[in-house]
Structure formats: C-alpha cells, structure tokens
Amino acid sequence: MQTGARYARVLAHGGLLHFGLGGAARADVVRVRWPTSAFQSVVEPEAGALELREPADLMGSCPYLYAWDGTRFAFLGDVMGQVPIGIPVAPGVLVNADPTEPFLIPGDRVVAMDGRLRLVLKEEFREVTYVDALRFEAVDRPATHALSADGRCKAPPFPERELYASPGVRPPRAARDLVGRDVLALVLERDDRAVGGQAGPGTQGVVAPHALELDLGPLTPGDRPILYLDGWVYWGGANTNAALFQDPARPADWPRVEVPDGRGGWRTIIADMGIPAGTTTRTIPVPLEGLVDPRDPRIRIVTSLQAYWDRAQVGLDGGVGSAAVVRRPVSVVRAELAFRGLSTRVRSGGDGHGPADWDYHRLTPPLEARWGQVAGGHTPYGDVRAALTAADGQMVTLDAGDELALEVDVGGLPPPLPGLQRDWLLSTVGWDKDTNMHTAGNESVGPLPYLGMPGHAHRADAPSTAQSWSRSRPPAALMVDLRLRALGGR
Helix, strand or coil: CEECCEECCCCCCCCCCCCCCCCCCECCEEEEECCCCCEEEEECCECCCCCCCCCCCCCCCCCEEEEECCCCEEEEEECCCCCECCCEEECCEECCCCCEEEEEECHHHCCCECCEEEEEEECCCCEEEEEEEEEEEEEEEECCEEEEECCCECCCCCCCCCEEEEECCECCCEEEECCCCECHHHCCCCCCCCEECCCCCCCCCEEEEEEEEEECCCCCCCCECEEEEEEEECCCCHHHHHHHHCCCCCCCCCCEEEEECCCCCEEEEECCCCECCCCCCEEEEEECCCCCCCCCCEEEEEEEECEEEEEEEEECECCEHHHHCEEEEEEEEEEEEEECCCEEEEECCCCCCCCCEEEEEEECCHHHCCCCCCECCCCCCEECHHHHCCCCCEEEEECCCEEEEEEEECCCCCCCCCCEEEEEEEEEEEEEEECCCCCCCCCECCCCCCCCCCHHHCCCCCCCCCEECCCCCCCHHHHHHHHHCCCCCC
C-alpha cells in the first residue's frame, strides 16, 4: 500500500489487515499479489473497509504465437502447451513433460512480406519460457485432406508428434452428451460453439464429468477409422492440483475413450486420449484402428477436465494420407529477443464464450499489469538466432512481457503444385514454468530444464546440463522496478 511517501508491505495469512493512512483520505494505490502470482491493483481507494477477492481467471498458460496477416499481428494460439515443469501431479511428484511440440499454422493465417513470414513468440503471464530450438517447414497438402499435427497434451507415453492427414473426412452420424441430448449441430463446424464442461464454482480447470458420444457412421472391416477432434481447454495448474490432493474424492479424469461393451454399458479402449494443448482451438488426431466394432461404431469421450469439443470429423484411412503431404524446411533468418509489455486479452477461453483471443497491439497500462517478473539470469535482449538452431541445451529465456520476433525466409520456395494448398509447421523444443506458489522453483529462472530430464528433477537443488545462452543480462530481480514502469509498452 502506498500513500504519498508512505509505503507498507504486509505478508497476509487471511483475516483483516490494517494500514494507517495518517491524515490522508485515501491511499494512492493498494497492490495485492495473490498465491497464483497474479497482481491486483486498486487505485485511490477511500479510507475504510476494502474487500478484495482473488480473481477466478486464467493465471497461466504457455507462450503465445502471433503472426503477421497482412494488416496486423494476429493471435494464433498457445504453443509449448504440453511442457509445464515443476507442477505437482501428486504429493512429492512433479509432472514429466514432453519438450517437443508441433504447431500447425493454417496458410491463410499468415502473409509473407518481402519473402518472409513474420511471427512473434510472446510471454503474457508471470512465467519463464525456455526455448532450446525452433524449426519451420512448409507443408503442402491436397486441398481435399484434413490435416493434423499431433500436439496432444497427455501423460507418458507421449505421442510421436506425427502429421496425420485423411482424404474425404466426414462428420459423425450422431452426437450426444452425457445425459443423451442431441449435440450434433455443435460439432459439425469449427465455429466456437462447443460441447464441454461448463465453468462454475470450484477448482479451476476441473468440472463435473461430461461426455461426447459419437456415432462414427458406417464402417467396414477394412476401414482404419481416425477421429479429428477440434477443441480447446481451460487450464488448471499447480493450485488446482494442490486443491485436489486435499479432496481425493473429487475426480480430475483426463479424457478417456470408451466403446459399447455389448451389455448396455461402456468399456475403456484408450485410457488417456489427451487434450488440445491450449486455450485456442486446435485439432488433435485420435487413431481408432482396430478399436471400434463396425456393427456398433459408437465411441464416447469422458472427462472431468474443463475441455471443449468444437468439431468432430471422421477419416477412414488411419491418417496415412500424410504420405501425400510435401514438407520443405525453411530457415529462420531473424530471431530478436526484446521486451514489449503485456498484450490485452480480448476473450477468455473456457468460460462458455469460445476460445481465448488476445490483441497484440493493445498493451496493458502499467497499473493494470497483473504480472511481475522472475528473478535469475535471463538471456540478454538482442539477436538470439544462433541459440535456436539445434536442441543443444543453449537456452533462450522469456519472462513476462518479453517477445521473440521471428522472420522466416520463404521467398525461395516454389509455389504449391496444382491441387495442393500450403500450411506451415512450427516445431519447438522447450519448456514453460509458471510462478504459482505450489510450482517447484517458482521464484527463479533456474534450475534450467534439459532434454532427458526426469519429471522429479526440476527442483532448486537439482543439477542441470543446460545453460542460458548468455548470462550477461542482469538478473530480473534487479530489473523489475525499471521494467514494471514500462509494462504499458516500449
């Protein structure tokens, strides 16, 4: 709390706090840091009682990707969504994260300028992003094919991160929810109208069990069914897990796939289907070859995570249509690390109103900024391209408000062959860590993650084989005051 030259800081444990204002009628500002690491500011509150509640809102995610669409940098979605580190999954046990992820960029979402694609990887929360390597490819596919990069977030064993493509995909024949309501109209188009668990009082990211039952339509014994499922999630996190440890009767079931058991019930065929790795709509592949009875081609997806299913499409070739996809590597010719400030959230995913959306060009005013920064040695601002060419443990770190501006040279590519359309594939190697009080190592950049790191290794005293690409940048603890003043922009 600050009033004129008076400043007071108190560690709160609940209950009533008292701040003396002297002869002042109001404080200049009251600023609260909640256990989730979010900041909340109240400007010029009058003397008297002030009641503050921790906002029930998204407190972390992963770095966000923006792309130049010809007029502005448009929000594409979350990347590196399946690589959180330091999050407890059971008392004394930390999550084991897969550091590799493919992110498919539709060709109509990015426009080349002077032969280059321009993209921005940006950290919008009080998190540390660790980027070890980036790789881009042009992906030309038949216009008749559905295409998905397997970026599912799930527990081990992790997916192979392959591309799946199928010609002539079709909608399901029928769709119902857990109580039998007809929801087919909600899963026919990718239109932000979805089937899923509705938010309500309780633990963020976990809701009452819900289901999507799909009739895949006619199948023959030779078919190799694969489901392409579009959707998004509303993340929980370390706070959610800590709450669930104290309430073991409350389920937090990851999506499982069931089929009829022939006796009026259901049996599980895939115990952990995975979820879309982000708060924006992404397509995940669900291979079902050999698992569905053509005589009763129904499946049911059941979960208590706050997941939303927007569109379902059925392929019959197992996704091997990817053999018709032409992939060409393209080079990152610029990678510039800089501080920009926090973008403004336009819409919050998972709240019943569709996936998240952010406005890159509208920056948050300083006093509305909800995030501080993380102490420790960060990568210095400037050209970091040399550190991103290989997964070698040379780490580029991003803190709240930091951005990595990328330019990809596509000027020398031949145009797609007739009948093909071009998309882009970003493959990342890296990790992300939030600063929730229940996250291991939540107050510092270190220890740095590394390839092959077991889930339990990310602790303050854990050895690391990785290193920051350069430690000449001053620790964030020494920069926080100067940079907080600039959170509204450059």
